[in-house]
Amino acid sequence: MIPAPFDYVAPSTVDEAVRALADAGEDAKVLAGGQSLLPVLRMRLAAPTTVVDLGKIGELKGVRDEGDAVVIGAMTTHYDVQRDPLVHDHALLLARATDTVADPQVRHRGTFGGSLAHADPAGDLLAPALALDAEMVVQGTGGRRTVSAAEFFQDFFTTSLAPEDILVEVRVPKHTGWSAHYEKFNRVAQAWSMVAVAATVRAEGGTIAEARIGLTNMASIPVRATAVEQALVGRSADAETIRAAAEHAAEGTSPTVDGNADVEYRQHLAKVLTGRAVESAMAG
């Protein structure tokens, strides 16, 4: 299938991109890696008048060290995030989750920022961003601002980005030496997560000193499993602690019902997968 016609612009700076979006009005669409947008355009589920391609903007790519945070350019591909040493050392959870995104071809094109801005509730990078307290650096017509992950995700496919805003980069506070695991449940290869759990923990001796757990596809937006975190912290990292903590995973969640699963099944999955995620994180 072929997309409906659109005007195409490929600015070379973020300033130009913001201006292009402001000029084009509400029917413009930002093209990042295109791995969600192009299928949508092909199926004509969307027909923007203008597509603003960020692919030529060099300043949006790459990962850098900024003291207490790792800063990831929004147009950094999944492939590059997976292999980045800074991400491995200081935000391992993000690397683990990125390993599970789609398939190798999609990871070559798809971008970290594109995935967050698209805000698919089944997207695998939203829950890790939330769990790691990431901050989104956004540029609009009024300049730059920083938005916490908790404020950024608002609803299904909806973020706090205004139509002329560009997600420039993501600041991920360093979680140096934390172990991590992303446990994803789906039925077939390259399918979206029915439910997934992002877990990262810091152990001191045999005790869990800190824990952060994020849930994918358990609501219209990613959610923190704070009750699980509280049940883990300060306790010894044994099987009974993990099992008891995981029982809290579905508290306060309101997952959607679709052809894959109903609410009860998703809440069951959240508990089982939380146990597995924490156990795997501790093991490795």
Place this chain on the structure above:
Amino acid sequence: MRITVTVDGTGYTDEVEPRTLLVHHLREKLGKTGTVVGCDTSNCGACTVHLNGQSVKSCSVLAVQADGCEVTTVEGLARDGQLHPVQQAFRDNHALQCGFCTPGMIMQSIDLLADNPDPDEEAVREGLEGNLCRCTGYQNIVRAVRDAAGHMRPGAGPEAEQVSDAERTTTGVGGDA
């Protein structure tokens, strides 16, 4: 829009609509019909090509995004009448039934071997996760990729296929200019 794309070592300059998908540009404008369209959902991977040395699904890239880039298709793999080691391994191991997924399988296998020159069975299956075979002939495909690994030089892969500027011809048949 006017774009220039180097495909299998030949530069092509053409006028394209922004909405033209790379796969349609390759097939319909440049006659590179070795790359096929298998689905409309980005799932099947039959249209996989290498874009600047990395595998991509060419149904999920706009032709205008490939402006100034180098594309390798399954048609650009053979050298001096000799099949690429991965092509040869697919032939030797009967790694195809109907053959429709084969161009994408071969292109993704080359990418996989570049990242992991000696993959075990599980690594091959994970590396080919984005490619579907409706004949379900995965057994021999996995066998072929592992066989090819034994025949490829270290460092062989998408980047090794790229041609130098000196080798590149500037005008290809099928291009507008």
